[in-house]
């Protein structure tokens with residue numbers, strides 16, 4: 055994981071590097087550091103904890119210099135201490151790294167045997183030693199780096215600076231993204247175009263195995279065979295403005311409230327309002343030929359995949375497999391036949407999902423990606439990009455990206471159904487009508503914020519919380535539990551209602567809140583029976599349903615939250631709101647760091 059940035063500048067870089075790190079904190083925030091080179095000396099500041107700690111340190115002890123590298127860390131090897139924080143300095147070399155050097159142990163042993171000592175527990179420090187060792191004999195930093203890169207296994211994006219060559223930074227990437235920014239009399243390196251957006255919009259994306267020498271007036275890119283290559287310079291379009299919280303206390307709260315608008319924005323590009331049809335971006339393959347769908351994602355996005363399975367199987371009658379990306383390629387899935395592979399990702403950079411995408415492509419699968427960051431690796435590599443228009447999502451717990459992904463998944467399901475001849479024009483018109491109702495229904499769901507806030511105080515005292523649902527509400531139960539544990543640190547589990555009696559019912563007593571998601575409909579009675587079974591054992595139930603459902607079963611529950619009555623297709627978009635608000639208010643009641651919860655990162659760029 056981790057975010058990296060480097061500037062070979064014409065003016066002071068320290069503040070600009072810190073500003074860049076602020077835009078990379080989604081990659082990790084357990085420690086941060088910066089190193090500049092000036093008057094033949096490295097100047098370094100590092101701090102444990104959030105970036106503000108580093109900023110405070112820099113304010114107290116400023117750093118001069120017009121060339122520098124910086125890093126925000128999500129610890130993989132070694133605790134998030136100052137000693138383990140990047141940049142690491144060895145001799146005349148300093149380095150920042152995103153990724154994991156998988157063979158760091160043998161390399162470290164080899165270096166220790168040669169009398170080298172290590173000051174950190176990181177895998178990164180071996181790279182600094184290797185480059186430093188090569189520098190003893192190499193004719194140039196370029197030669198040293200070219201000699202070291204083939205020795206590194208795993209995934210890395212690196213930025214390396216040299217005390218005796220203060221006008222260049224060398225970058226390299228393999229399995230982790232790295233972009234080059236082209237400025238006016240200065241040039242940059244960054245984990246993504248967003249980090250560089252205030253500095254430049256002119257970006258080149260390095261390809262796998264590339265390495266680059268960034269100078270003030272010149273950028274030289276080489277491929278893994280050390281052959282000079284050119285990579286196209288594109289205009290990134292990433293906004294340079296810093297996103298603020300507006301009137302909200304946290305980004306997560308702001309993002310929950312943005313949902314009706316961003317879901318409407320997203321739907322707008324997938325609906326032809328006059329024809330009342332669903333529309334897809336131009337594609338050069340025929341959806342009617344698809345025989346099977348494989349959906350791969352991580353975390354919250356994987357629940358969009360699970361809901362997509364219900365929708366696509368029901369509407370298009372196509373078999374759907376859903377995998378969490380970390381399991382996908384290592385079980386060597388069968389990908390024969392006309393498979394449509396769909397990845398779902400907010401960031402478009404999640405390492406496992408990206409690897410799954412590449413695995414599918416390598417196996418001849420046509421791929422589509424429901425992706426929020428249009429400049430991301432996945433967005434650039436899928437055959438068909440299905441963008442979500444959620445805008446930048448800052449809170450680590452995904453909210454508005456999730457509901458936008460659901461909106462696109464619904465559109466894709468309808469499109470597949472039409473292409474497969476399983477949906478009439480009349481049925482499509484009706485469904486499009488329901489999709490258009492989603493933003494207003496989500497608004498109505500938001501109006502329950504105050505009552506959810508009140509019940510959150512009771513739930514904040516629980517040690518365990520269970521979420522139950524059936525059909526598409528089962529993945530929603532999983533999402534409710536994930537949201538709660540991510541930000542409030544309360545143990546929570548989502549279960550398919552009918553499965554509860556196969557284990558989790560043993561957990562139930564009067565201290566375990568049970569959140570039941572059950573819109574009225576064909577599955578309602580079954581879910582309510584499971585709810586009764588739990589209540590008979592003392593469970594404190596919060597029933598989330600519509601007026602009809604609450605009239606039938608609400609009086610039995612300890613608390614209820616009334617959702618508007620909606621078509622089953624849009625119910626997950628609407629029911630997402632109360633489960634997000636509940637997790638949010640519980641976390642606030644517990645006083646946790648809602649936007650940057652412990653141990654997590656927004657974008658998980660290591661396996």
Ligand code: G6P
Pocket residue numbers: 352353354355398399400401402403404407450451452654655656657658
């Ligand atoms: C992290 C985030 C989750 C997110 C998951 C997948 O774990 O904390 O909120 O759902 O990664 O991220 P992606 O960017 O691929 O949607």
